[in-house]
Amino acid sequence: MSAGSVAVVVTQEIEVPSWDLYELSIPCTVFGKPQPDLADPWYELRLCSTGEGESVGGGPGDGVGMTLRTRHGLDELARADTVVVTSVPDSCVDEGEPLPRELITALRDAHDAGARMVSLCTGAFALAEAGLLDGRRATAHWMHTAQLAARYPKVRVDDAVLYVDDGSVLTSAGLTAGLDLCLHLVRRDLGPHVANQLARRMVVPAHRPGGQAQFIELPLPADDDKGLAPVMDWARERLDQPLTVEDLARRAAMSPRNLYRRFRAATGATPLQWLLDQRLRQAQSLLEATDLPVARVGELSGLGTANNFRHHFLKRIGVSPSGYRRAFPRT
Incomplete structure (x- = not known):
């Protein structure tokens, strides 16, 4: 069993609220902190972006300002074993603002090179834009799955699950569901014992029952009649x-x-x-x-x-x- 290299894509090119850093922290915590007693070598983590000095915090009204400088560019994606795309800016989801073309091209190149492609929450929009979810079952946070399905009709969107493992392409729902998926990747790569021990250290369940359907409010449909x-x-x-x-x-x-x-x-x-x-x-x-x-x-x-x-x-x-x-x- 081999852990391999993980490239985490910092997708935001604009200032976003610092609470979006939560999803970025998940793969960094799971794959970036060595666990030599569980597996040695552990994963090799790289943060990658479209340019230096990506600003991923300090959005309007946030009150928290920070700048994350990545050492690697998008060319690293094609050399990684696993590519993780975190949440994209809200403007790309809600307003259809296009993602950088260099990002979409880099994702396609990484997939063609054999990388395992993973999205957390609205990172699924980036994979969908790259055409990597066409004909596949996929998910995202339930608040955004309707938009994902409408914008990318070739994607079979499932809003009831915490994550979808479609082999070489995996997608997760929002926030803590990203942690569920990352632990699932560890389970696939290094076995259930390692994943269970890592979950214990993070004080989280190794596997949560059910899916995100339990968190979705059953809608009260608009009554036009x-x-x-x-x-x-x-x-x-x-x-x-x-x-x-x-x-x-x-x-x-x-x-x-x-x-x-x-x-x-x-x-x-x-x-x-x-x-x-x-x-x-x-x-x-x-x-x-x-x-x-x-x-x-x-x-x-x-x-x-x-x-x-x-x-x-x-x-x-x-x-x-x-x-x-x-x-x-x-x-």
Whole structure:
């Protein structure tokens, strides 16, 4: 087993808030600090950028100013075994501001040279722009996955996972999910024992259950059909009761077929899909805010038996109700 060399790309060419340094610190901590008792040699880390004196801190209103000077340029990417792309500037995500062409070219060259390509959070936008995610399953922070999917339709975006390992190209969700992915790389390269010991030293779990679906708020879709608002409110007040499409249609004074059509137009979901999402939102809220037994939460949310509750919750949220409660403990 060999650790190899890791080139971490500093993508920001403009001042950004210093909290974005968190994601940059993850690969530096995992791959940059020697662990001779676990593996010797450890990884060889290089920070690379489009120029010297990259400013990666001290954005407007931040109150913290700092400058990171990298020793290596983008030509190092093609010589690395692994290339890690950290978050790109918000302007590239939200406003579509183009990334430097030299960066995109360097990423393609590194991939063609056989480097393993890795992105943390919105670094996926750089890999996607380089065409390296075309036809692949990939992820990013759930707040940005819709933009990623819209801008790069050839990418199969999954917003429910912490990271995606597609062999030579790996992507992660935001923030701490980047640490999950970096530990996964150590596990792939040096084995589970080394990864587990490293996780212990960092005081983090070696593997977190579930995916980022457990952290996504189930959306309350915009209701452009104001005529449905009363029946929606009526249903939300009765989630602990059995409700059918016929019940909703009767309350709305329309036929089930018309109700179905109006729901699809207003919410993008069928009445029963919408109702299930409301029940799951209710269950999440009760699991977070109360100490009620899990079975009782299922009853109050209208999700039926404990087995039925667990089935729907696990399928939609990605973890069991008990696992979700442990992730969001009451203080």
